[in-house]
Amino acid sequence: xxxxxxxxxxxxxxxxxxxxxxxxxxxxxxxxxxxxxxxxxxxxxxxxxxxxxxxxxxxxxxxxxxxxxxxxxxxxxxxxxxxxxxxxxxxxxxxxxxxxxxxxxxxxxxxxxxxxxxxxxxxxxxxxxxxxxxxxxxxxxxxxxxxxxxxxxxxxxxxxxxxxxxxxxxxxxxxxxxxxxxxxxxxxxxxxxxxxxxxxxxxxxxxxxxxxxxxxxxxxxxxxxxxxxxxxxxxxxxxxxxxxxxxxxxxxxxxxxxxxxxxxxxxxxxxxxxxxxxxxxxxxxxxxxxxxxxxxxx
Numbered sequence: 001x002x003x004x005x006x007x008x009x010x011x012x013x014x015x016x017x018x019x020x021x022x023x024x025x026x027x028x029x030x031x032x033x034x035x036x037x038x039x040x041x042x043x044x045x046x047x048x049x050x051x052x053x054x055x056x057x058x059x060x061x062x063x064x065x066x067x068x069x070x071x072x073x074x075x076x077x078x079x080x081x082x083x084x085x086x087x088x089x090x091x092x093x094x095x096x097x098x099x100x101x102x103x104x105x106x107x108x109x110x111x112x113x114x115x116x117x118x119x120x121x122x123x124x125x126x127x128x129x130x131x132x133x134x135x136x137x138x139x140x141x142x143x144x145x146x147x148x149x150x151x152x153x154x155x156x157x158x159x160x161x162x163x164x165x166x167x168x169x170x171x172x173x174x175x176x177x178x179x180x181x182x183x184x185x186x187x188x189x190x191x192x193x194x195x196x197x198x199x200x201x202x203x204x205x206x207x208x209x210x211x212x213x214x215x216x217x218x219x220x221x222x223x224x225x226x227x228x229x230x231x232x233x234x235x236x237x238x239x240x241x242x243x244x245x246x247x248x249x250x251x252x253x254x255x256x257x258x259x260x261x262x263x264x265x266x267x268x269x270x271x272x273x274x275x276x277x278x279x280x281x282x283x284x285x286x287x288x289x290x291x292x293x294x295x296x297x298x
Contacts, residue, residue, distance in 0.1 A: 093122030132199030191240035194224035
Protein backbone atom coordinates (compact mmCIF):
# COMPACT_ATOMS: atom_id res chain seq x y z
CA UNK A 1 0.00 0.00 0.00
CA UNK A 2 1.20 3.51 -0.80
CA UNK A 3 2.80 5.00 2.32
CA UNK A 4 0.56 8.08 2.17
CA UNK A 5 -2.77 6.24 1.88
CA UNK A 6 -3.43 6.38 5.64
CA UNK A 7 -3.14 10.17 5.56
CA UNK A 8 -5.28 10.44 2.45
CA UNK A 9 -7.99 8.25 3.99
CA UNK A 10 -7.95 10.29 7.19
CA UNK A 11 -8.55 13.44 5.14
CA UNK A 12 -11.21 11.66 3.04
CA UNK A 13 -13.19 10.59 6.12
CA UNK A 14 -12.93 14.09 7.59
CA UNK A 15 -14.40 15.53 4.37
CA UNK A 16 -17.24 12.99 4.63
CA UNK A 17 -17.91 13.93 8.26
CA UNK A 18 -17.67 17.70 7.77
CA UNK A 19 -19.45 17.79 4.40
CA UNK A 20 -16.94 20.01 2.63
CA UNK A 21 -13.27 20.59 1.92
CA UNK A 22 -13.41 23.87 3.87
CA UNK A 23 -14.93 22.10 6.86
CA UNK A 24 -12.26 19.37 6.75
CA UNK A 25 -9.55 22.04 6.53
CA UNK A 26 -10.89 23.72 9.67
CA UNK A 27 -11.20 20.41 11.51
CA UNK A 28 -7.69 19.25 10.62
CA UNK A 29 -6.17 22.75 10.82
CA UNK A 30 -4.81 22.45 7.30
CA UNK A 31 -5.02 24.67 4.23
CA UNK A 32 -7.91 23.95 1.86
CA UNK A 33 -5.58 23.49 -1.17
CA UNK A 34 -3.73 20.76 0.76
CA UNK A 35 -7.02 19.00 1.51
CA UNK A 36 -8.04 19.22 -2.16
CA UNK A 37 -4.67 17.89 -3.32
CA UNK A 38 -4.85 14.90 -0.95
CA UNK A 39 -8.35 14.07 -2.18
CA UNK A 40 -7.18 14.34 -5.80
CA UNK A 41 -4.27 11.96 -5.14
CA UNK A 42 -6.58 9.46 -3.39
CA UNK A 43 -8.99 9.55 -6.34
CA UNK A 44 -6.07 8.96 -8.71
CA UNK A 45 -4.95 6.00 -6.61
CA UNK A 46 -8.48 4.51 -6.55
CA UNK A 47 -9.05 5.33 -10.20
CA UNK A 48 -12.56 6.71 -9.64
CA UNK A 49 -14.11 9.98 -8.41
CA UNK A 50 -15.16 9.78 -4.77
CA UNK A 51 -17.42 12.85 -4.65
CA UNK A 52 -19.93 14.53 -6.90
CA UNK A 53 -19.07 18.21 -6.54
CA UNK A 54 -21.46 21.10 -6.97
CA UNK A 55 -21.13 24.75 -6.02
CA UNK A 56 -23.22 24.11 -2.89
CA UNK A 57 -22.31 20.64 -1.59
CA UNK A 58 -20.29 17.47 -1.99
CA UNK A 59 -21.99 14.09 -2.20
CA UNK A 60 -20.33 10.69 -2.17
CA UNK A 61 -20.31 8.71 -5.39
CA UNK A 62 -20.98 4.96 -5.26
CA UNK A 63 -17.22 4.41 -5.13
CA UNK A 64 -16.86 7.00 -2.38
CA UNK A 65 -19.64 5.43 -0.33
CA UNK A 66 -18.10 1.97 -0.59
CA UNK A 67 -14.66 3.28 0.32
CA UNK A 68 -16.03 5.14 3.35
CA UNK A 69 -17.99 2.12 4.59
CA UNK A 70 -15.19 -0.41 4.05
CA UNK A 71 -12.38 1.64 5.62
CA UNK A 72 -14.12 3.39 8.53
CA UNK A 73 -13.58 0.63 11.11
CA UNK A 74 -10.04 -0.14 9.98
CA UNK A 75 -9.00 3.51 10.07
CA UNK A 76 -10.45 4.00 13.53
CA UNK A 77 -8.72 0.83 14.78
CA UNK A 78 -5.38 2.09 13.48
CA UNK A 79 -5.88 5.46 15.17
CA UNK A 80 -6.75 3.77 18.47
CA UNK A 81 -3.74 1.43 18.19
CA UNK A 82 -1.35 4.35 17.76
CA UNK A 83 -3.02 6.27 20.61
CA UNK A 84 -2.81 3.22 22.89
CA UNK A 85 0.97 3.09 22.47
CA UNK A 86 1.24 6.83 23.09
CA UNK A 87 -0.79 6.42 26.29
CA UNK A 88 1.94 4.28 27.84
CA UNK A 89 3.94 7.39 28.70
CA UNK A 90 1.20 9.99 29.00
CA UNK A 91 -1.65 10.99 31.26
CA UNK A 92 -5.06 10.81 29.53
CA UNK A 93 -5.53 13.76 27.22
CA UNK A 94 -7.41 14.82 24.13
CA UNK A 95 -11.04 15.24 23.04
CA UNK A 96 -13.74 12.75 23.99
CA UNK A 97 -17.06 13.15 22.15
CA UNK A 98 -20.13 11.75 23.88
CA UNK A 99 -23.81 11.84 22.91
CA UNK A 100 -26.42 11.57 25.66
CA UNK A 101 -30.16 12.08 26.16
CA UNK A 102 -31.27 14.94 28.40
CA UNK A 103 -32.06 12.77 31.41
CA UNK A 104 -28.59 11.16 31.29
CA UNK A 105 -26.89 14.56 31.17
CA UNK A 106 -28.80 15.99 34.14
CA UNK A 107 -28.65 12.79 36.18
CA UNK A 108 -25.17 11.39 35.48
CA UNK A 109 -22.95 14.08 33.97
CA UNK A 110 -24.00 17.58 35.05
CA UNK A 111 -23.58 16.94 38.82
CA UNK A 112 -19.99 15.71 38.26
CA UNK A 113 -18.60 18.13 35.67
CA UNK A 114 -16.40 19.88 38.21
CA UNK A 115 -15.09 16.59 39.60
CA UNK A 116 -14.24 15.32 36.12
CA UNK A 117 -12.43 18.51 35.18
CA UNK A 118 -10.36 18.36 38.36
CA UNK A 119 -9.40 14.72 37.90
CA UNK A 120 -8.74 14.88 34.15
CA UNK A 121 -7.61 18.43 33.32
CA UNK A 122 -6.14 17.37 29.95
CA UNK A 123 -9.33 15.76 28.61
CA UNK A 124 -11.77 17.97 26.72
CA UNK A 125 -15.32 16.66 26.89
CA UNK A 126 -17.53 17.43 23.91
CA UNK A 127 -21.11 16.70 25.00
CA UNK A 128 -23.97 16.45 22.51
CA UNK A 129 -27.53 16.32 23.90
CA UNK A 130 -29.75 14.12 21.73
CA UNK A 131 -32.83 12.15 22.80
CA UNK A 132 -32.71 10.00 19.67
CA UNK A 133 -30.71 6.86 18.92
CA UNK A 134 -27.34 7.93 17.55
CA UNK A 135 -24.98 5.84 15.40
CA UNK A 136 -21.80 6.77 17.24
CA UNK A 137 -19.56 5.28 14.56
CA UNK A 138 -21.18 7.16 11.70
CA UNK A 139 -21.47 10.40 13.69
CA UNK A 140 -17.89 10.05 14.99
CA UNK A 141 -18.67 9.91 18.70
CA UNK A 142 -16.41 8.03 21.10
CA UNK A 143 -19.18 7.18 23.57
CA UNK A 144 -22.94 7.30 23.89
CA UNK A 145 -25.60 6.83 26.54
CA UNK A 146 -29.04 5.47 25.68
CA UNK A 147 -31.94 3.53 27.14
CA UNK A 148 -31.53 -0.21 26.61
CA UNK A 149 -28.58 -2.52 26.00
CA UNK A 150 -29.27 -3.50 22.38
CA UNK A 151 -26.19 -2.40 20.46
CA UNK A 152 -24.57 -3.20 17.15
CA UNK A 153 -21.90 -5.83 16.60
CA UNK A 154 -18.47 -5.00 18.06
CA UNK A 155 -20.04 -2.60 20.57
CA UNK A 156 -20.11 -2.82 24.36
CA UNK A 157 -23.01 -1.74 26.60
CA UNK A 158 -22.44 -1.08 30.31
CA UNK A 159 -25.29 -0.53 32.74
CA UNK A 160 -25.28 2.89 34.42
CA UNK A 161 -28.58 3.04 36.33
CA UNK A 162 -31.42 0.98 37.69
CA UNK A 163 -34.66 1.22 35.70
CA UNK A 164 -35.96 4.81 35.86
CA UNK A 165 -39.57 5.60 36.65
CA UNK A 166 -41.19 8.35 34.62
CA UNK A 167 -43.66 10.12 36.87
CA UNK A 168 -46.14 12.93 36.52
CA UNK A 169 -46.00 15.85 38.91
CA UNK A 170 -47.83 19.00 39.87
CA UNK A 171 -46.64 21.98 41.89
CA UNK A 172 -47.94 22.92 45.32
CA UNK A 173 -49.41 26.06 43.73
CA UNK A 174 -51.27 24.01 41.09
CA UNK A 175 -52.48 21.61 43.76
CA UNK A 176 -53.82 24.47 45.89
CA UNK A 177 -55.70 25.98 42.94
CA UNK A 178 -57.00 22.92 41.09
CA UNK A 179 -56.48 19.99 43.43
CA UNK A 180 -54.94 16.68 42.35
CA UNK A 181 -56.66 13.93 40.35
CA UNK A 182 -57.63 10.92 42.47
CA UNK A 183 -58.01 8.50 39.56
CA UNK A 184 -56.92 8.33 35.92
CA UNK A 185 -60.31 9.48 34.65
CA UNK A 186 -59.92 12.73 36.61
CA UNK A 187 -57.00 13.75 34.37
CA UNK A 188 -59.51 14.88 31.73
CA UNK A 189 -60.25 17.88 33.96
CA UNK A 190 -56.58 18.90 34.19
CA UNK A 191 -53.90 20.32 31.89
CA UNK A 192 -50.73 18.58 30.68
CA UNK A 193 -47.40 20.20 29.84
CA UNK A 194 -46.53 18.43 26.59
CA UNK A 195 -43.11 17.11 25.61
CA UNK A 196 -42.00 16.88 21.97
CA UNK A 197 -38.97 14.86 20.86
CA UNK A 198 -36.64 17.05 18.81
CA UNK A 199 -35.29 14.24 16.64
CA UNK A 200 -38.59 12.65 15.60
CA UNK A 201 -40.87 15.67 16.13
CA UNK A 202 -43.16 13.24 17.97
CA UNK A 203 -45.27 14.27 20.97
CA UNK A 204 -44.59 12.02 23.94
CA UNK A 205 -47.86 10.37 24.96
CA UNK A 206 -49.13 10.25 28.53
CA UNK A 207 -49.25 6.50 29.21
CA UNK A 208 -50.11 5.02 32.59
CA UNK A 209 -50.68 1.54 34.02
CA UNK A 210 -54.13 0.35 35.03
CA UNK A 211 -54.80 -3.23 36.13
CA UNK A 212 -51.48 -4.26 34.60
CA UNK A 213 -52.21 -2.74 31.19
CA UNK A 214 -50.98 0.43 29.55
CA UNK A 215 -53.54 3.09 28.74
CA UNK A 216 -53.05 6.42 26.95
CA UNK A 217 -54.67 9.57 28.31
CA UNK A 218 -55.55 12.64 26.22
CA UNK A 219 -55.35 15.96 28.03
CA UNK A 220 -55.46 19.65 27.16
CA UNK A 221 -51.98 21.08 26.60
CA UNK A 222 -51.46 24.75 27.45
CA UNK A 223 -47.84 24.49 26.32
CA UNK A 224 -45.27 22.13 24.88
CA UNK A 225 -41.49 21.94 25.12
CA UNK A 226 -38.58 19.73 24.09
CA UNK A 227 -36.51 20.42 27.20
CA UNK A 228 -36.76 18.71 30.59
CA UNK A 229 -35.61 21.90 32.33
CA UNK A 230 -38.38 23.89 30.63
CA UNK A 231 -40.96 21.28 31.62
CA UNK A 232 -39.70 21.41 35.20
CA UNK A 233 -40.04 25.19 35.32
CA UNK A 234 -43.55 25.03 33.89
CA UNK A 235 -44.60 22.42 36.46
CA UNK A 236 -43.20 24.50 39.30
CA UNK A 237 -44.99 27.63 38.11
CA UNK A 238 -48.34 25.85 38.00
CA UNK A 239 -48.84 25.79 34.23
CA UNK A 240 -50.06 22.22 34.42
CA UNK A 241 -49.17 18.64 35.28
CA UNK A 242 -46.00 17.36 33.63
CA UNK A 243 -43.79 14.34 33.00
CA UNK A 244 -40.49 14.09 34.82
CA UNK A 245 -38.09 11.35 35.82
CA UNK A 246 -38.39 10.36 39.47
CA UNK A 247 -34.62 10.37 40.27
CA UNK A 248 -34.25 13.83 38.75
CA UNK A 249 -37.03 15.26 40.90
CA UNK A 250 -35.41 13.61 43.93
CA UNK A 251 -32.10 15.35 43.12
CA UNK A 252 -33.52 18.90 42.99
CA UNK A 253 -33.04 21.25 45.93
CA UNK A 254 -36.65 22.38 45.46
CA UNK A 255 -38.05 18.83 45.25
CA UNK A 256 -40.56 19.61 47.99
CA UNK A 257 -42.35 21.91 45.50
CA UNK A 258 -43.39 18.92 43.37
CA UNK A 259 -46.28 16.63 44.26
CA UNK A 260 -46.48 13.16 42.64
CA UNK A 261 -49.72 12.53 40.74
CA UNK A 262 -51.28 9.03 40.54
CA UNK A 263 -47.98 7.44 41.53
CA UNK A 264 -49.31 3.87 41.64
CA UNK A 265 -50.00 4.10 37.90
CA UNK A 266 -46.51 5.22 36.85
CA UNK A 267 -44.51 3.22 34.30
CA UNK A 268 -40.85 2.22 34.40
CA UNK A 269 -39.20 3.91 31.44
CA UNK A 270 -35.97 1.92 31.14
CA UNK A 271 -32.33 1.57 32.16
CA UNK A 272 -29.51 3.82 30.96
CA UNK A 273 -26.46 2.18 29.37
CA UNK A 274 -23.10 3.51 28.25
CA UNK A 275 -22.16 2.14 24.83
CA UNK A 276 -19.03 2.33 22.69
CA UNK A 277 -16.99 0.47 20.07
CA UNK A 278 -15.08 -2.37 21.70
CA UNK A 279 -11.66 -1.22 20.48
CA UNK A 280 -12.25 2.37 21.66
CA UNK A 281 -11.79 1.46 25.32
CA UNK A 282 -8.09 0.89 24.65
CA UNK A 283 -7.50 4.63 24.19
CA UNK A 284 -6.50 6.21 27.50
CA UNK A 285 -8.72 9.29 27.17
CA UNK A 286 -11.80 7.16 26.41
CA UNK A 287 -10.97 4.57 29.07
CA UNK A 288 -10.77 7.38 31.64
CA UNK A 289 -14.30 8.58 30.81
CA UNK A 290 -15.68 5.01 30.79
CA UNK A 291 -14.18 4.30 34.22
CA UNK A 292 -15.40 7.65 35.56
CA UNK A 293 -19.02 7.08 34.46
CA UNK A 294 -19.16 3.46 35.61
CA UNK A 295 -17.41 3.76 38.97
CA UNK A 296 -19.68 3.20 42.02
CA UNK A 297 -21.15 6.31 43.58
CA UNK A 298 -21.70 6.77 47.30
